[in-house]
Amino acid sequence: ILNVEQSPQSLHVQEGDSTNFTCSFPSSNFYALHWYRWETAKSPEALFVMTLNGDEKKKGRISATLNTKEGYSYLYIKGSQPEDSATYLCAFSKQAGTALIFGKGTTLSVSS
Amino acid sequence: NAGVTQTPKFQVLKTGQSMTLQCAQDMNHNSMYWYRQDPGMGLRLIYYSASEGTTDKGEVPNGYNVSRLNKREFSLRLESAAPSQTSVYFCASRTGASGANVLTFGAGSRLTVL
Numbered sequence: 001i002l003n004v005e006q007s008p009q010s011l012h013v014q015e016g017d018s019t020n021f022t023c024s025f026p027s028s029n030f031y032a033l034h035w036y037r038w039e040t041a042k043s044p045e046a047l048f049v050m051t052l053n054g055d056e057k058k059k060g061r062i063s064a065t066l067n068t069k070e071g072y073s074y075l076y077i078k079g080s081q082p083e084d085s086a087t088y089l090c091a092f093s094k095q096a097g098t099a100l101i102f103g104k105g106t107t108l109s110v111s112s
Numbered sequence: 113n114a115g116v117t118q119t120p121k122f123q124v125l126k127t128g129q130s131m132t133l134q135c136a137q138d139m140n141h142n143s144m145y146w147y148r149q150d151p152g153m154g155l156r157l158i159y160y161s162a163s164e165g166t167t168d169k170g171e172v173p174n175g176y177n178v179s180r181l182n183k184r185e186f187s188l189r190l191e192s193a194a195p196s197q198t199s200v201y202f203c204a205s206r207t208g209a210s211g212a213n214v215l216t217f218g219a220g221s222r223l224t225v226l
Binding site: 031032034036042043044045046049051089091093094095098099100101102103104105 | 145147152153154155156157160168170171202209210211212213214215216217218219220
């Protein structure tokens with residue numbers, strides 16, 4: 001069983017703060033790394049998919065980077081807003097055709 | 113667009129009872145998945161179907177069976193429910209089994225086994 005680790009498990013920030021989370025995954029046989037956003041009482045929704053070392057993706061105030069050689073990805077949120085409060089999941093695929101394995105998530109709470 | 117539809121949304125079972133969770137997608141996706149979500153455990157893969165006619169075990173398959181009925185539908189069956197199967201179950205689908213394809217999730221089914 002592959003191990004996908006996310007840190008921190010949870011964090012609380014003030015509105016306007018910038019923050020980042022880490023996802024660690026096995027660096028061998030890497031194929032793809034996904035980030036999902038999961039709001040309470042809703043279903044997870046895809047944010048980014050990255051496949052190449054050095055990939056950077058951005059959607060509004062949220063961005064992500066990927067280092068496949070050392071096996072980690074960062075998710076950044078600039079100027080956090082209360083609506084950013086959610087659990088952020090990363091998921092790893094080791095080769096084409098295999099299912100995604102999820103980390104336990106980082107739960108972000110943003111207070112105004 | 114309906115996307116991924118799961119039924120039922122809520123179910124309470126007694127130990128030993130059986131039930132089937134239904135999942136259907138209308139996006140013409142080839143691959144479908146069942147995950148369970150437990151507090152502190154994240155999403156764990158139960159079974160998946162990379163394409164119509166195939167199914168494979170995930171991380172936690174014990175106590176479950178699946179059927180890929182057709183391209184649209186992928187059901188999860190609990191033959192003899194146990195309290196350890198109390199969980200929220202999510203069905204998901206994607207275009208194909210390539211690791212670069214994103215998942216679309218259903219709304220979840222909350223199952224309680226007494």
